Amino acid sequence: MAEQKERAKAAPRKTTTKRKTTTSSRTVKKDKTDKAPKIRKEVRGLFTMLFALVALLGMFNITSGTVVDIIAGIFKYGFGLGGLIPCLYVGYIGWRILYADKGFSITRRGFLLTLVYVFAITFVTLVSAGNGEELMTTKVATQGGVVGGLIATLLRSLLGNVGAIIFTVVVVLGLILLIYQISLRTGLHKAKAKTDIGLEKARVITEETVQHAKERYADWKEEQAEKRRIYNQEKDTRFSKSAAAETISQAAQVSAEARAEAARIAEEERMKAQNQAEASHSAATPDESSSLGLTKAQAAQIDAAQAEAAEFYAGTTANETDTAAASHYTEPQTDEFDDEDELEVPPFLRGRGAGTTPITTITSGAVSTTVAADTAMPVADTAGLADDTAAEEISNVAEDTVVDADTGDVNSTEPAQEAVPVAASTMATSNMQSVPTIKGTEEDTAAVAVTVDGKPKPRRIELPYRFPPLTMLAKGQTNPVTSQEVTHNVTVLEETLKSFGVSAHVVNATQGPTVTRYELEPAPGTKVSKILNLSDDLKMALAAIDIRIEAPIPGKSAVGIEVPNKHTSAVHLRDVLETEKFRKASGGIPVGLGKDIAGEAVITDLAKMPHLLVAGSTGSGKSVCVNTLISSILFSRKPNEVQLILVDPKMVELSIYNGIPHLKVPVVTDMKKAAAVLRWAVREMEARYLTMATSGVRNISGYNEQHPESAMPLILIIIDELADLMLVAPDVEESINRLAAKARAAGIHMVLATQRPSVNVITGTIKANVPSRISFAVATQIDSRTILDMAGAEKLLGKGDMLFNPIGASKPIRIQGAFISDEEVEELVAFVKQQGRPDYDESITEEAEQSAEEESSAPAEERDELLERAVERVMSEGQASTSMLQRRFRIGYSRAARLVDTMEEMKIIGPANGSKPRDILMTPEEAKARYFS
Known part of the structure; x- marks a missing residue:
């Protein structure tokens, strides 16, 4: 029993010990179990951030690889241009998991922001993509991605294009109001209150401005009324300070010296004559004295009268000098002076030499003076006042001319009975540039008007033509292609060709404004056709919009592959016209087209083409090219060298050029009138050929060299839309064919532009006689063959990208067309209009109007x-x-x-x-x- 009790006591003790051990082990396991999820979350956050970082590196092309391209493609093709936002958000979620042990959570604000983002990329797709292009694999990365494309496709199918855009905008605005708890009604009320305050301020400012303007207008009316009063020279303070007054004072000073010299010479002559008279009188017999009828007392009276006349003449000359000079510079007032008043003539000078000497009357404003050609002091005595040539011209003109400064009339004079001698210094002094002469007045008067067929017609004063400065045009900014982009494309080309069993190496790369041409040298035994057949595969490998293969390059044993640049640079017209080629172009009609693939400016002469055909679809740059051609002419040729005839069926493209002096007729917008204008051009061509045949020359340049005084200008006819013209007025085709076939030597050239390059518009006859052609981007290969007789224009990029096939060229040249904005065209036209008015040929306009009237009255x-x-x-x-x-x-x-x-x-x-x-x-x-x- 005792043993059993001891066993019973020991058993619980063992059990108790076991329980304590189990509890402690459970505590350790629980701690380990709690730490493991935290570490796993940190690792998860770290890998999430790594995923976002790799995607960012791939999107910015910092690194590449299969995994990187796949991860970056998820965001790039899934969300398009907005792929950066979800990529950054994924990285933010990874940081939250790593740092704060908080992952992705859905909140009301976050959900609304997500909806705003989704509809934003949908809006991008609706704006940038056409119908059916929302989910194109080549465009989703540059639009709203697959997400935006799907929603855009759904909205367009339900609401249409415009309805989808409006719905998207309204939804985005509503979401923004919900996110930021903004009341639209309150905002409208606040805007209305601010608008009322602004309107009140504007009303007050307007009333003050109007009141100020009224006061200024009243002051101006008082000033004009004051100016209309009788002019008083003595009260005019400006007169004493004018350049004319200084000139008059100088002339008066010179005249005083001349009077003193004249008085001295007259006194010497008088004394000499008196001595001779006394000698002859003492030696004369009474019979001789009686035969002359003079006594001693009478001879003494004559001597006294001559002395008095000399003194009076000197004073009168001085007075007339000041009065006549002042009459050229003071404003004549008919209320103050009388045009018919003449200076008083002393009785003893009347009738002296009146019977044999022509008399000249010089009327200037308020002073009318009669001049005798052989007065007591001849014109030749004024050599000290002006040079002899000027004095002689004045005396010659004064004998036969009457000049009226008020009316500008020049008439012959008749002998008069009363004369007052006037010194030549009145009209010609030592300061000739300040005092106008009678001869200059005559020339100015003759330039006032001319008479044509008995009808007075104002004579146009030909002003020198000043070329517009190139500074009014904007300079272009170059975006050079990076070496990394070129190296990448070279590697892709060689690897792609190698994968298809074609061995070739890139030997050169030529960088242009919009495309870069890579010159491939195929291995021996490689067919060129194999490279041509791989164009679609190369385009996909390069991820290019389109590529053009030129096989082979003219003059080289290489195949050219033209790849569009990722960053294109526009070619401005100023960059082309500032080159040496354009500045040194002589003769003809030089124009700047743009820059080729090598970046060199392309300058061509329209007179050597001799005609040009321009075609391209809508928006390809055809109208800008026409503006470039016209602007190049305005920058380099005068109106008397090149004249323009512009036909504009659209009525808005070329109408801005109305009023420039280069125009032969106003811009033609009526197609019936256009047919009449082209018929006139045919007759002008025939007339020029007849003139050149009469002169014995073969072309217009030879005629202009032989007859520079009657040189014929070049005529350029520009038709903006040939298809519409031939549709409305089919008879113009005959005129165009005749001009295209024969007008080159006559100096008449054409530029034919059209948007519809079909065979019924560009007929075989037109193509045969218009060898120079420009093709912009077209829709199909058939259109390209219609224009250029070969394919290639369907692969152009648009926006000025062209193929130029000049006369004599084996293959067309790819050019990026020069650009000139509408504002620059307006500024250029305004400058050219200031150089003069156009001299329209009225016969052309009258015939055109008559033709239109006959057509309408059929x-x-x-x-x-x-x-x-x-x-x-x-x-x-x-x-x-x-x-x-x-x-x-x-x-x-x-x-x-x-x-x-x-x-x-x-x-x-x-x-x-x-x-x-x-x-x-x-x-x-x-x-x-x-x-x-």
Whole structure:
């Protein structure tokens, strides 16, 4: 029993010891278990940050690799341009997990911000992507990604393009109001209150401005009334300070010295004559004295009169000098002076030499002076006042001319009975540039007006033409292609070709404004066609918008692959015109087109082309190219060297050039007038050929060299939209063909531009006679072949990217066209307009207006009464045929055929095309508005 008790006591003790050991081990395990999740969360946060960092490196192209490209592609292609925001947010979540043991949590504010972000990238896709392009793999990275593309596609299918954009904007604004708890009503009320305060301030300022303007206007009216009062020279303080007064004072000082010299000479002559008279008188017999009829007393009276006359003449000359000089510079007032008043003539000088000497009357403002050609003091005595040549010219003109400074009339004079001698210093002094002479007055008067066919016509004063300064144009900024981009593209090209079994090496890379050409040298035995067939694969490998392969490059044993630059640089017109090529261009019509792939400016001469065809789709840069051509001419050629005829069917593209002196006629916007203008150009061409044949020369340059005084200017005809012109006025095709074939030697050149390069617009005759062509980006390869006779234009990038195929070139040259903004064109035109007004040829405008009137007044009675119904039937059926009209209207074959022919003449339907149906050229609305309204 005792043993059992001891065993029983020992057992609990052992059990108790075991329980304590189990409890302590559980505590250690629990601590280890609590630390493990924390470490795992930290590792998770660290890897999350690493994921975001790798994505950022891949998005900014700092590093590359398969894993990096996949991770970066998740954000780049998933969210497009907004991929940076979720990438940074993932990194922020990793930092929260690592630092604060807090992961991703959904809150109301965060949910609303996420919705704002999603609709923002959706808006980017709606704005930048067209219909059906939301999920294109080549564009999602530059738009709103797959997320934005999906939502944009859904919204467009439900609401349309405009409705989707409006819905997106409204949703984003509503979410912003919910996030920041902004009341739109309160904001509107505050805006209204501020607007009322601003309007009140503006009203007060306006009233003060108007009141100030009224006061200034009243002061101006008082000033004008004061100016209209009778002029008083003595009260005019400005007169004493004028340059004319200084000139008059100088002339008076010189005249005083001349008077003293004249008085001395006269006194010597008088004394000499008196001595001779006394000697002859003492030796004379009484019979001789009686024969002369003079006594001693009479001879003494004559001597006294001569002395008195000499003194009076000296004083009168001084007075007339001051008065005549002042009359050139003081403003004449008819209320103060009388034009018919003459200076008083002493009795003893009247009739002296009046019978044989022509008399000149010089009227200047308020002073009318009569001058005798042989007065007591001859004009030759004024050699000390001005040079002999000027004095002689004045005396010669004064004998035969009457000058009226008020009217500018120049008439012959008649002998007068009263004369007062005037010194030549009155008109010609030692300061000739300040005092005008009679000869200069005569030339100015002759330039006032000329008479043509008995009708007075104001004579245009030809001002020297000043070329516009290039500083009014903006300079371009270059974005050079980085060497890393070139090295990357070289590596991709070589590896891609190698993967398809083509061995080639890049030997050179030429960097241009928009594209870089990589010159590939294929290995021996490699076919060029294999490289051409891999164009799509190379484009995908380079991730380029499009590439163009030139195989081979002219003059080189290499294949050129033109890859667009990631960062393009615009070519401004100033950068092209500042080159030596343009400044040294002589003769012809030099124009700047742009820069080629090597970055060199391309300058060409329109006169050597001799005609130019420009074609391209809408938005490709065709209109900017036309503006560049015209601007180049304004910067380099005068109006008498090149004259322009501009045809603008759009009525908005070229109308800005109206009023420049280079225009032959105003800008033609009516197509009927355009046809008449082209017919005039054909007649002008024939007339020039006849003139050159008469002179025995072969071209216009030879004629201008032989006859520089009657040199014929070059004429440039620019038609902005040839397709519309030929549609409305089909008869212009004949004129265009004749000008294109013959007008080169006559100095008439054309620039034909069109947006629709179809074969019925650019006909075979036009292509044969217009060898120089420019093609901008077009839609299809067929259009490229229509323009250039080869493919390639469909791969251009747009925005001025062109292919220029000049006359004589084997292959076209790729050029980035020069750019000139609308503001620069307006400033240029304003400057050129200041150089003079255009001298329009009235015969051209009159013929054009007459042609338009005849076209509009064409009799409508000749039309068939079924014509309107036939046109409606053709429009509804979508085809035009004689048999169809016979059946529908139950008419004979002849009448139905005439209806079809009439519709063809009216350009409602196209010509017959074999077995194919005729084309419908107009819509029902256009046909009704043009012919049946």
